[in-house]
Amino acid sequence: MAPHAENVALQSQTWAHIDTKTSPANVVAGEKGLTGSMDDVPADFRSTNSSPLKLTGVLDQFKSFDVTPVIGKEFPEASLAEWLRAPNSDQLLKDLAITVSQRGVVFFRAQDALDNGLQKELIRRLGELSGKPKSSKLYIEPTANDGTDASGDLEVNTISSRKTKKIFPLSAKVQSSKEGWHSDATFEPAPVKMPPDYSCLRLVDKPSTGGDTLWASGYELYDRISAPYQKFLEGLTATFAQPKFNEVAKKGGFKFYSDPRGSPLNAGELLQAIHPVVRTNPVTGWKSVFAVGVHMQHINDVTPLESKALQGWFLSLILENQDLQVRYRWQNANDLAIWDNRSTYHTATADYYDDPGERMGRRTISVGEKPFLDIGSKSRREALRELAAAANGHGENGAPAS
Secondary structure (H helix, E strand, C coil): CECCECCCCCCCCCCCCCCCCCCHHHCCCCCCCCCCCCCCCCHHHCCCCCCCCCCCCHHHHCCCEECCCCCCEEECCCCHHHHHHCCCHHHHHHHHHHHHHHHCEEEECCCCCCCHHHHHHHHHHHHHHCCCCCCCCECCCCCCCCCCCCCCCCCCEEEEHHHHHHHCCCCCCCCCCHHHCECCCCCCCCCCCCCEEEEEEEEEECCCCCCCEEEEEHHHHHHCCCHHHHHHHHCCEEEEECCHHHHHHHHHCCCCCCCCCCCCCCCCCCCEEEEECEEECCCCCEEEECCCCCCEEEECCCCHHHHHHHHHHHHHHHHCCHHHEEEECCCCCCEEEEEECCCEEEEECCCCCCCCCCCEEEEEEEECCCCCCCCCCECHHHHHHHHHHHHCCECCCCCECC
């Protein structure tokens, strides 16, 4: 997530190069399965899934539609509060978690019955029911002690356009907002890094117009890359960091939140981590390009010029291919979005600076597992082709199934 805002940099920023020695073997793991070959990761911090999860179809009874062919799904009439208290609540929420992981982001309208407590329960159970480590809880922002959150709950982060305007004054000369793309909290430190799996944002106040949020599919970004390049990227790791949180705490005169932030491994003040460039989502078993966005500092074990070229290329694939994006217009109070940080990136549209209304939301985030790459996992398109072939009575290569 970005410092104090859903969208981090409203203006281009230069990040210091962080020298890090990395061993890809420590983060590129899972050759023997979704949780195998991760000898450096205690079992309590791994995903519990031994294979991709499958939908039961329990959500088919609710009206829904795919927002785009690649990413996004909306349930325009469903009540999440009712799902949380339904007799088959676990089944509903598990299928919802799988749907979020498959579609990248799922939208719900006017969730007026959902308060902060229920929202916390929702995002916690989505992670638990889809295989998150038992040690992973709800995330706490490094700037949780800034004193601006009236809710008083460290596990509920307030997104506020008024707060953003104070921290990031808008310049009329801004010519690019590409630095706003990110996945939440990919910088979390420790020898074993535990970034988020699911995030949930409920907008309680909105400007009269503007403030839309965009998401892009990491699955589709991977699928757009040629096979030789895919293999090359699968052998790389990247360094993620976010020194802005430390700077904001120092400037604001409050104590940086260095206690465990949703996992006993996410603690301390150095926000720096190493993750695989390509990771496997343990819920779907699909590969995604993970090393994208403002928190990603550089690709390891290549030259600075090569790293910069790869970073720019990843962003250009997002910006130049609108068909791997989805744009959500917040229409009502308590409209809500849930997304999977392991395989999507998002950014807010900062076009509300001249609007007198406030864009304010409540965000809850679930901490997931250590990112990993299962070399034997598939891309989204590859997996969907195989499913379609199997449904038509053909094998993986199009031959009739025996």
